[in-house]
Amino acid sequence: MHNGDAIHSGLNKQVNGRRLPGGKRRPRRIAALWVVFWAVALGALSGCAADGMGYYWQSISGHVALLRASRPMAEVIDDPATDAAIRAKLQVARTARAWAVQELSLPDNGSYTRYAQLDRPAVLWNVFAAGPLSLRLKTWCFPVAGCVGYRGYYDEQRARQFADQLAAEGLDVRVGAVPAYSTLGWFDDPLPSPVLRYPETEMVRLIFHELAHQVLYLKGDSTFNESFATAVETIGVERWLTHQESLGADPAIGEQYRLYRQRKRDFLALLQRTRARLAEVYRGEGTDQDKLDAKQRTFERLRNDYDILKQSNWNGYSGYDRWFAQSLGNAHLAAVGAYNDRVPAFLGMFDEVQGNFVRFYELARQVSALKSTERNRQLDHWQQVHAGTSTLASPPHARSEQTD
Secondary structure, X not given: OOOOOHHHHHHOOEEOOEEOOOOOOOOHHHHHHHHHHHHHHHHHHOOOOOOHHHHHHHHHHHHHHHHHHEEEHHHHHHOOOOOHHHHHHHHHHHHHHHHHHHHHOOOOOOOOOEEEOOOOOOOEEEEEEEOOOOOXXXXXXXXXXXXXXXXXXXXXXHHHHHHHHHHHOOOEEEEEEEOOOOOOOXXXXXXEHHHHHOOHHHHHHHHHHHHHHHHOOOXXXXXXXXXXXXXXXXXXXXXXXXXXXXXXOOHHHHHHHHHHHHHHHHHHHHHHHHHHHHHHHHHOOXXXXXXXXXXXXXXXXHHHHHHHHHHHHOOOOOXXXXXXXXXXOHHHHHHHHHHHOOHHHHHHHHHHOOOOHHHHHHHHXXXXXXXXXXXXXXXXXXXXXXXXXXXOOOOOOOOOXXXX
């Protein structure tokens, strides 16, 4: 996930496949000044922020604090005071970061070569919102990034306060913890310590995902951007595991990850079926109250279907219990969709270019440059033709209300 707030909305190195001026890396102290300059400029220009300059100030101070907290990863690894478990994770992260340049054609820069130890469980918290009878995410607009379907906060309490404000307006809301984000190549983003809470393969997956955002970013289309990055991480992790096994890694690690992937596919398919039912309810006849009642029944069915899935397919695996323990609403479904709806289309593109990453990125850039209607037509084509045949395919696409 890239941070959709004032920081990267003004600092995106690549928009619609075109490189913006000033894409060279800058020294960290100069970079910090650029954060301030751009965030303040955007704060003055952008009138859509619900909490005005206070929001932009927390973006400035949060990112600058992250940069200041970071140290070169090599220095942390070599430090005798570093905890052994942290050292081991960072060694894997450093190896995977270098491997991604050679094998996945991901950017070779300073991103995720530094480590930032934080005293909180996430680097930031994103707030998502949707109408009570809509599966479309509410968006916030910025001059360069366009409109994105979330707002990021470095302080959890502030994120939840903002979510409460939106809920008081009648919106469905979700607050999600974010372990890492990307400023899309403008700055040398450090690897935050919350990433190390994940198993090694998941940590590697996150690094690949965030680096993919530096390859391509389409202004105003969160689903395109996140699905592209999710496709890159999916393919990348499979290749990484194969590489590790060739070096003698325990094959059980790969088997465990593939089991995780299958369960995730089951989870996504379950949510997509629920979204389809809700979309039919929201488009249908009846009063708003009738639709709200049907919505409640649909979410009850979702929970029941999840319980059946756990027992029948997962042997009681409870890894998604925490997600289902939330007060679920449209924002939860729409947020998941933003990260996954177009993944099969990108996997289809990758198959089309016979697994060549450079050609894949070029094809994705070409598609990103199309007008919205033609772009979605092309994505539908890749989705329909290739989703069923790709060995990494996600569940079939569930069309949402989201447009750009």
